[in-house]
Amino acid sequence: MLFNTDKEVTFVSELSTKPAQKLSKYSWYGNVRLQRFHIPEETAIARWLFSVNKVSTFPCGTNNVTIYLRWGAPPVVSLKGSIFPNSTLWSPSLSLTLPVASQNSTTVNLTYPSAGDWYVAAHLPEDDGRIEQKGFPSCSYVFQPQLSIRRAVDVPILQQGALLQQTATPEKPSLFLSVFRLYVPEFVSSLSVSVADCSSSLSGSDDGDCPLILKLGSSAPLQHSQVTVNCSGTGCSAVLLHPPWDTWLRVVVESNQDNRTVNFSIASYSTGDSRRFYLPSVSVPAPSPGCLWNVPVLYEEADVLSLRYSPVKGPNVNVTDTHPTLLSYPLPTQATGGTLNLQLTINAVSMSGTVCYRIKDPPCVFCADFSAGYRLVVNASVPKAVLRLPFPQSATWYLTLQLIYNSESRGPTVVQVAPEVSVSACVDDCGTYGECRLLRSYSYLYSACVCKAGWDGWGCTDGSKAQSYLHQVTATLLLTLSNLFFLPVIVVAIKRYYFTEASVYLFTMFFSTFYHACDQPGVAVACIMDYDTLQYCDFLGSVCCIWVTILCMARIRDLFKYSLFMLGTLLIAMSMQLDRKGLWNLLGPVLCALVIMVTAWVYRGLRRNQCYPPGWRRWVFFLLPGITCALIGICLYVFGGTEKNYYYTHSLWHILMASCVVFLLWALSWKPRVCGYTLCENGKDELYTVT
Known part of the structure; x- marks a missing residue:
């Protein structure tokens, strides 16, 4: 049924769809896919x-x-067992688990949701630690949320104390019978909506019953933010204590019987209005019947996800034992991706100061209900209290303070408290073993900690699985010193007069050593230059090392070989800039070099009418061991790496790759003719010797 009023309420539908995003396994908050709806x-x-x-x-x-x-x-x-830093509180979100084999979907319905921004996050199960190489087949899932809403247009407004007559008839069935708007001004302690003179009739007969359901407020997100009353008799009232200030509330009247005509009147009342007074900064306030003292607060935006709040008349605020002191902190949407920090310091002895920190709705009766707020106590023994709230909700936060004596001996009636409220990117900047990173979902910015060296938790404070200092040093030494196995490679290359190849191996050894020294997650770290530069040079040198080695084995003319060296290096450098960890950055040069080598070998074999390279000793002692080392290293690199054994598997990869090059270069041994004191050109195609 839809109530017949002077101005009938109309409902419209809207649809909002977000692009599909690829899901990731959860290891830190950066793996979460975040979407924002309004x-x-x-x-x-x-x-x-x-x-x-x-x-x-x-x-x-x-x-x-x-x-x-x-x-x-x-x-x-917060996955099971997650640990948060001290003095850090958080409120759980609505969550659900969706099992997916190939595809699946589910719906979530909310009735009368709070207006504003809603955030949807999704992720796969916790990461098992296996290192997956980019470009190889893996399990990939995409997540796409869609929001459809039904909202009322031209909703009538309930004026305070004014009765509004309503009549409901069964002519137009509808889920929502009547919707009203109600404005709540500042300093209101309670709000009530009353339904009176209610009567219902069936086929012209009046039974005197009132089959109505009265709902005041929103069903989400705050606890006790909605009051529901089943009316009986001729009327009922819904009372909402500590309503949110300076906002609009929704009033919904429904009928539990569809075949009756209902007549009633509805009105709203605000009770216990608070009178605000501006608290002087030094002098003792005079008694007054007001409920609380209001202290103006200013804020400045220092940086991205960085806000600083400060009282207008200085850092210290006077707190009395007769009236609560109120400070309001408006939190804009762009600051909700950080951490809201509160630190209180009391400058007195033999008394206790109690604090109530709430969102949207401060209590006039001081701290009567903490279901939607946080309580802090500072006193002579504990003069400082700290509270941190990750991802605070976008609203006006209220800080209420009052002086309370625990004994009969009373001290001063006014004390000074220093409230320090700010918004920072991460909790304590993620500590020693964490890094605070700025994340982005379209135009929305938020931050999270990524932990290192086995540390875990929201602020990287959980050291239950942390790596010891000895373990960190061992890992660093393994990854760096294993590159010294390229020294024999350089010696062999120089001995075989492959000076260009030797310079590439030297470049690879140098930057791989210092890249892994800088890439360590713990405190055993040494960076000689920018991390990104070291990583780029390490990746570039590794691929160029493979490129020049295979071309060297092709035994093509020097003019063509060095031209391919240069051309390939330039193309590899370009591809590294486009996608540093892409599969084709390595696979592309390797395949091209192999095609050139196989073509050269087949050409020589057909021209000589024999297998190339000739000689079983060369295959048994050099080529086959080199190919075996390469295959073992590739399998270990692609399939055997995990975060726990990375230090060992990757160090073994360095050793195997260096051994592979030694065997392959040794197989290409040749001795040039010497003419006096000059090196003469060898006109033969190749002079393979086994030494």
Whole structure:
């Protein structure tokens, strides 16, 4: 049924779809796929459709996708056993698990959701630590959320104390009977909506019953933010304590019987209005009947995800034992991706100061209900208290302070408290074993900690699986000193007069050594230059090392060989800049070089009418061992690497690759003719010798 009013409420539907995103296994918050939706005012129903599809043909079995939903700020993802830093509190989000084999979808419905930004996050199960090479087949899933809403247009406004007569008839069936808007001004301690003179009739007969359901507020996201009352008799009232200030609330009246005509009147009232007073900075305030003292607060934006709040009249705030002191902190949307920090310091003895920190709705009766707030106590023994809230919701936060004496002996009636409120990117900058990183979802910025050296937790404070200092030093030495196996390679190359190749091997050894010395996750780190430069040179040198070695084995003319050296190096440098960890950066040069080598070998074999290279000793003692080392190293690099054994497997990869080049270069041994004191050109195609 739809109530017949002077101005009938109309409902419209809207649809919002976000692009599909590839899901990742969870190891830190950067693996979470975050999407932001906006729900307008007067939304009656919000329905999310979450779809997950497998996009790879690789057999994967069934994987569970975890989805989070939260109003006002991104969800705080806390897997089982996650540890948060001290004095850090967080509120859980609505979450669900979606099992996916090939594709699956689910819906989430919210009735009368709070207006504003809603955040959806999704990720695959926790990472198992296996290192997957980019470009190889793997299990890939994409996640796409979709939001459809139904909102009311031209909603009538309930004026305070003014009765609004309503009549409901069964002519137009509808889920929502009547929707109203109600404005809550500042300094209101409680709000009530009353339904009176309610009567219902069936086929012209009046039974005197009132089959109505009265709902005040939103169903999400705050606890106790909605009050629901089943009316009986001729009327009922819904009372909302500590309503959010300076905002609009929704009032919904529904009927539990569809075949009756209902007549009633509705009105709203605000009770216990608070009178605000500006608290002087030094002098003791005079008694007044006001409920609280209001202290103006300013804030400045220092950087991305960095806000600093400060009271107008100085850092210290006077707190009394007669009236609560109120400070309001508006938190904009662009700051919700950081951490809200509160530190309180009391400058007095023999008394206790109690703090109530709440979102949207400060209590006039001081700290009467902490269900939607946080409580801090500072006193003579504990003069400082700290509270940190990751991903705080976008709203006005209220800090309420009051002086309380624990004994009969009373001290001064006013003390000074220094509230320090700020927004920072991460909690304590992620500590010693963490790095605070700035993330982006389209135009929205947020931050998270990525932990190192086995440390874990939201702020990288969980050291239960941390690596010891000896373990970190051992790992660094293994990864760096294993590159010294390229010294024999350089010696052999110089001995065989492959000076260009030797310079490439020297370049590779140098930058691989110092890249791995800089790439370590713990404190055993040494960086001689920028990390990105070291990584680029290491990757470039590794691929060029393979490129020149295979071309050297092709035994083509020097003019062609050195031209291919230069051309290939330039193309490899370009591809490294485009996608440094791409599969084809390595596979492309290797295949091209192999094609050139095989073509040269086949040409020589056909021209000589014999197998090339000739000689079984060369194959048995040099070529086959070199190829075996290369195959073992590639298999170990691609399939055997995990985060736990990376130090050992990658060090063995260095050794195997260096051994492979030694065997292959030794197989190409040749001795030039010497004419006096000059080196003469050898006119033969090749002079293979086995030494």
